[in-house]
Amino acid sequence: MAYYGARTRNAQGGVTLDTSVMTIRSIVTKQVTVPPVTSDFTSFISMPEITSTSFVCVTLANQTNEEQTLPSVFWSTGQLRVRRGAGVLLNVFILTYQ
Template identity: 75%
Template sequence: MDYYGARTKDAAGRVTLETSTMTIRSIVTRQITVPPITSNFTSFINMPEITAQSFVCVTLPNPTDENSILPAVFWSTGQLRVRRGPGMVLNVFILTYQ
């Protein structure tokens, strides 16, 4: 099944992904708990769903909680890296497009 018209925006309201001109091949939603820090204040999480054609969005499960702050999150093919967030629960959305 193809999905059309997905759009994401950053905090300033700028469009960061516009799929009205491309086809979304898959959408994967996962809730993860960040593992302990392994090196340089960073936790590494293997996520084979992340490919070179992926766009990853990470949010907090309860965005209205004023005491929670989203840690810095980076991704590369097959891996998610979280800085200073061990034990936190995060929602991960992976959009893969063609």
């Protein structure tokens, strides 16, 4: 099944993903709690759904006020890295495209 029409933008308003020009193969949605941090203030979360052809969006699951901020989140194949976010509940959206 192909999905079309999804578009994401960065903080400056530039388009970072536009599915009107590519086919989305799958969309996976997960809620994860960030585990305790390591010595460099980073938590690692195993996510085998993230492949080299994935685009990942992360939001706060329980944003209770406007001052609550999303920790820094980075992804690579098979994992998320979260800086200074231990115990935070996150919504993770993994879009895999062709």
